[in-house]
Amino acid sequence: MGRQPCCDKVGLKKGPWTAEEDQKLVSFLLGNGQCCWRAVPKLAGLLRCGKSCRLRWTNYLRPDLKRGLLSETEEKTVIDLHEQLGNRWSKIASHLPGRTDNEIKNHWNTHIKKKLRKMGIDPVTHKPLYPAPPLADGGSPEQKVPEEEEEVEEKSSAAVESSTSTCAGHDVFCTDEVPMLHLDDIVLPPPCDVVGDTAGSPAESSSTSTSSSGGGGIDEEWLLPIMEWPESMYLMGLDDVDMVTTAAPAMATSWEFEDPFNAYQRIALFDHHHELTWA
DNA sequence: AACCCGGCCAACCGCAAAGAT
DNA sequence: GATCTTTGCGGTTGGCCGGGT
Numbered sequence: 417m418g419r420q421p422c423c424d425k426v427g428l429k430k431g432p433w434t435a436e437e438d439q440k441l442v443s444f445l446l447g448n449g450q451c452c453w454r455a456v457p458k459l460a461g462l463l464r465c466g467k468s469c470r471l472r473w474t475n476y477l478r479p480d481l482k483r484g485l486l487s488e489t490e491e492k493t494v495i496d497l498h499e500q501l502g503n504r505w506s507k508i509a510s511h512l513p514g515r516t517d518n519e520i521k522n523h524w525n526t527h528i529k530k531k532l533r534k535m536g537i538d539p540v541t542h543k544p545l546y547p548a549p550p551l552a553d554g555g556s557p558e559q560k561v562p563e564e565e566e567e568v569e570e571k572s573s574a575a576v577e578s579s580t581s582t583c584a585g586h587d588v589f590c591t592d593e594v595p596m597l598h599l600d601d602i603v604l605p606p607p608c609d610v611v612g613d614t615a616g617s618p619a620e621s622s623s624t625s626t627s628s629s630g631g632g633g634i635d636e637e638w639l640l641p642i643m644e645w646p647e648s649m650y651l652m653g654l655d656d657v658d659m660v661t662t663a664a665p666a667m668a669t670s671w672e673f674e675d676p677f678n679a680y681q682r683i684a685l686f687d688h689h690h691e692l693t694w695a
Numbered sequence: 696a697a698c699c700c701g702g703c704c705a706a707c708c709g710c711a712a713a714g715a716t
Numbered sequence: 717g718a719t720c721t722t723t724g725c726g727g728t729t730g731g732c733c734g735g736g737t
Contacts, residue, residue: 432705432731454722470723471706506725517725522704525727699737707729715721 429463433472437462441469442477475518482514486523494520495528499542 444460453466462469490512497508505517532539
């Protein structure tokens, strides 16, 4: 009964990922795409189980991830979807581009749940925690909130209104608020002429990483090796994985983990380029 | 300064679903 | 159709960090 845990093999590493492991995983996945997760750690030279690799990629390393707290609109969407779908975090996440199910789940448990309770709303049923008097006719009257919570209630009344009103009036999700890369946005440049085009990529929000390049924009040192990959890698088969992993240090030299997502957006461009060329 | 406590979030675990044979 | 393998999902945990005492 029950399957063996995939990570119980002796010698497999657990716990937090190191920058080096991240590099290996990203390098491998960018070079080879997402294939069989079980084979990924071996091919990428990682002492992790495939599951752990997949999780790390989908929750943290994926180029299209959006970081930071959920916006009010996103939060509203989550509440609305949760009412419809329950704890189906992955379904909910699919409506919020750039957000992961794990992120939403965490945010729900740490922020939204609490918020709803303070508002007198049961986060499970999305109904008032404190039942209304039976004679209430039509519509649900304002639920009585314990005195200690009234202040909070007042402060967030606007939020209550918006979140609860979404149940009836919410029509379309505002995914346009999420800056995502679309195929149309990507001008596929000739392989050696990409730097200029990507300089205005939508990643400006995280452009604080000026630590080494000083230019405040694209780190060409970093970008060039990446964008030059396809030329050689298209010629590689899976047997050439070693080449990919040994090529990684070239990009690793200027890998900026303090603000990796500026870079990741660039990787996304590369990834699209790569995929399209493959196709 | 030291300790405690709670919040937060990355990562793990176990199960279920989907896919392959 | 049965069995096995792989992937995906949701619940839970563990450790770090900041604020309070």
